[in-house]
Amino acid sequence: MARSSQSISIGELARRTDCKPETVRYYERIGILRDASRTEGGQRRYGEDAVRRLTFIRHARDFGFSVDAVRELLAMSDQPDMPCQEVDAIAKHHLEKVESRLQRLSVLRDELQRMVTQCAGGKVGSCRIIEVISDHQHCISETAHGGAHDLG
Amino acid sequence: MARSSQSISIGELARRTDCKPETVRYYERIGILRDASRTEGGQRRYGEDAVRRLTFIRHARDFGFSVDAVRELLAMSDQPDMPCQEVDAIAKHHLEKVESRLQRLSVLRDELQRMVTQCAGGKVGSCRIIEVISDHQHCISETAHGGAHDLG
DNA sequence: ACTTGAAGCTGTAGCTGCTACAAGGTTTAA
DNA sequence: TTAAACCTTGTAGCAGCTACAGCTTCAAGT
Known part of the structure; x- marks a missing residue:
């Protein structure tokens, strides 16, 4: 690990996950994407974990899950040891x-x-x-x- | 005709067309219902024509037509002599x-x-x-x- | 080092089609 | 007369973004 993480700009993140920078900022604002680290000039920089998380979000939205449902799914997928009944529900x-x-x-x-x-x-x-x-x-x-x- | 028209309050109109007064005012505001006549105190009063028009609107919305589509359909149904190609389209x-x-x-x-x-x-x-x-x-x-x- | 142009920043407003207040005014029935 | 039930306007909110405006920063070329 530690291979120069946090090097992805918001535009590139958006491109990789098939959405727009505005959407990424929106997801951050509503709290389903964590606050990104920033350059000295104040621009957001992301790592591969953000790509994975945002990919998950976009896929879940593709499946028609509401943002609130996505939020719950994310919370659960962050806790792999919990039983998955709720996910199922x-x-x-x-x-x-x-x-x-x-x-x-x-x-x-x-x-x-x-x-x-x-x-x-x-x-x-x-x-x-x-x-x-x-x-x-x-x-x-x-x-x-x-x-x-x-x-x- | 002329059997004491314009005697229906917004609430009754809403009840008869299965919607809410707020919705009626909204439709007026966006211009698909015409401005109603008013009592001296400033309250809206409607006639049977408004009931018909609003019924049409609600039905069209039930069919899933967008408000813009409803607007066009209304404009056309106001001109019975036009060919109905556009309606069809x-x-x-x-x-x-x-x-x-x-x-x-x-x-x-x-x-x-x-x-x-x-x-x-x-x-x-x-x-x-x-x-x-x-x-x-x-x-x-x-x-x-x-x-x-x-x-x- | 300097310039340029793309990309990023925040904040706010817009989209659809209503719905829900707040703070008052009117009507109507008792 | 008085109280309840209704009405008025105006504004803000819902979802889930999207699109500005007006500015700053970054990366690449020279």
């Missing part, structure tokens, strides 16, 4: 969420598909899409008062 | 988004499922879930630099 919980979202989305897709196929291509006044939106009975919602579907 | 575009999201989500579910089944329930240090997150190759992403999956 977080993953299972997340899986359930993904599954329920998947279900709702597929219902949605079917409705949209029907909507689109029924549109005969006439005028707006007789457009099936507009009609369906006007008339449809609320039946997709997540929970009783669940929000919308954040599908951009 | 918006709906199709949305459908495509839903479909691609659905695909990515199902890939994600499979990975999570594998992850969870492989966890033998030992210690964190040998937990498959942690390992998979650490090692997995980035392959789920939406677009080249797409964001995360907003799955809570």
Whole structure:
């Protein structure tokens, strides 16, 4: 060990982990990346451990884990001797969420598909899409008062 | 017509359309609901047309259309003589988004499922879930630099 | 040593689509 | 008349970044 560690700039770290410097600083700010050491001029310098940690974070985010879940996963992965029940619980919980979202989305897709196929291509006044939106009975919602579907 | 219109308070409008007064004011502020008439004391009063318009908005949001898409749909539904190609285009575009999201989500579910089944329930240090997150190759992403999956 | 240009710094504001206050004013029913 | 229930505006907050502005530092070339 001790092979000139702490030599990676924030930009290079970002490049290696496929994110942006702003994101790295953001992760530091919210406390899931530890404060980096600094050059005399005040710039951040990282070592390989930071690359590993940030890689883990990005992967977990790719899997759709929330930042809070990531925080917990990180805390646990820092304690290799603990039993991994909690890790398991977080993953299972997340899986359930993904599954329920998947279900709702597929219902949605079917409705949209029907909507689109029924549109005969006439005028707006007789457009099936507009009609369906006007008339449809609320039946997709997540929970009783669940929000919308954040599908951009 | 003209049966004492403009007699509905914001709270009642919200109740009838399954949303909250704050949301109604928000929609007014961003310009997808027209400014309401006011009582002498300055409170908003609505008519049945507002109920219809807001119902349309809520339904469209339920279908996952973005507020911008809703804005366009509303503008079009206000012009019944126009051809409905654009309506169709918006709906199709949305459908495509839903479909691609659905695909990515199902890939994600499979990975999570594998992850969870492989966890033998030992210690964190040998937990498959942690390992998979650490090692997995980035392959789920939406677009080249797409964001995360907003799955809570 | 000096210059240049890229990259870094902090701090703040913006994105989406609401939601939740605070601090007051209005309406309505008893 | 009075109290509860409603309404008003304005502002700040949520997630998870992203994008500035206005400045400083670093690394490489000459």
